[in-house]
Amino acid sequence: MAEKKLSKKALAKSFRNWYYGHLTCFSQEHMQTFGYLCAMLPLVEELYDTKEEQKAALQTYSAFFNTEPQLGTVVVGMTAGLEEAKANGEEIDGEMINGIRAGLMGPVAGIGDSLVVGTLIPILLGIALGLSTGGSPLGAIFYMIVYNVVLTLGMRFLYYTGYRLGGKAVEMIVGEKANAIRESVIMLGTIVIGAVAASWISITTPMVIPGGIALQTGVFDAIFPKMLPMAVVLFCYWLMSKKKLAPTTVMLVLVAVALVGVLLGFFDPQLAY
Numbered sequence: 415m416a417e418k419k420l421s422k423k424a425l426a427k428s429f430r431n432w433y434y435g436h437l438t439c440f441s442q443e444h445m446q447t448f449g450y451l452c453a454m455l456p457l458v459e460e461l462y463d464t465k466e467e468q469k470a471a472l473q474t475y476s477a478f479f480n481t482e483p484q485l486g487t488v489v490v491g492m493t494a495g496l497e498e499a500k501a502n503g504e505e506i507d508g509e510m511i512n513g514i515r516a517g518l519m520g521p522v523a524g525i526g527d528s529l530v531v532g533t534l535i536p537i538l539l540g541i542a543l544g545l546s547t548g549g550s551p552l553g554a555i556f557y558m559i560v561y562n563v564v565l566t567l568g569m570r571f572l573y574y575t576g577y578r579l580g581g582k583a584v585e586m587i588v589g590e591k592a593n594a595i596r597e598s599v600i601m602l603g604t605i606v607i608g609a610v611a612a613s614w615i616s617i618t619t620p621m622v623i624p625g626g627i628a629l630q631t632g633v634f635d636a637i638f639p640k641m642l643p644m645a646v647v648l649f650c651y652w653l654m655s656k657k658k659l660a661p662t663t664v665m666l667v668l669v670a671v672a673l674v675g676v677l678l679g680f681f682d683p684q685l686a687y
Contacts, residue, residue, distance in 0.1 A: 482526025
């Protein structure tokens with residue numbers, strides 16, 4: 415029997431299905447399960463001839479799956495390679511593939527959240543904010559173009575790299591070197607977020623305490639420059655991480671704090687009537 419080989423067309427369709435549809439039918443019960451299944455559908459249809467074989471193969475991908483979707487593309491590519499090997503009679507079954515998928519969800523999510531959400535997005539937003547000075551639209555245009563180009567090329571690279579490596583990619587993602595990289599990325603992301611907060615959040619107070627001492631320059635700046643911005647960032651973090659408030663709710667809380675601060679004279683909106 416001739417060796418079965420996935421065509422470029424099937425692989426491209428599988429990648430597009432994941433790229434555009436990884437949140438297909440997203441719910442708290444299934445998360446990315448159906449998006450994953452849609453990505454594997456064109457591959458299974460090409461590798462297996464009968465409906466019974468296709469149904470049995472797709473059953474593997476009906477199990478729960480959820481990870482960081484951009485970096486998680488490598489997992490989809492890996493299982494494409496594993497499914498191809500399975501169709502050619504190698505000692506690979508659905509249980510093994512599902513075990514690999516389940517084992518990679520957590521590590522990939524950790525690295526992806528640190529790299530994409532914690533590092534890439536803050537860096538791009540920092541550059542975009544600089545370009546938007548004075549109301550220029552260049553910042554928004556820069557962010558939309560660069561973000562989509564970087565993620566599209568990155569996801570495509572990860573998909574086909576995972577496909578070529580197959581099961582060999584597991585050690586690369588969950589091994590000791592990967593853990594070291596993950597910790598480094600987390601540290602870099604933390605530094606970047608701190609730098610963005612210090613650079614772009616400006617909060618000061620005009621309040622003067624008894625003795626004619628300006629609270630901002632005479633107390634806060636003397637103790638710790640940018641103390642108020644840091645306090646606001648930590649307050650928002652506490653509300654979202656500990657109190658589980660949604661970002662929109664946190665915004666409303668900040669509006670309320672600002673309003674009370676203006677009424678008490680702690681903040682000065684510098685409005686003229």
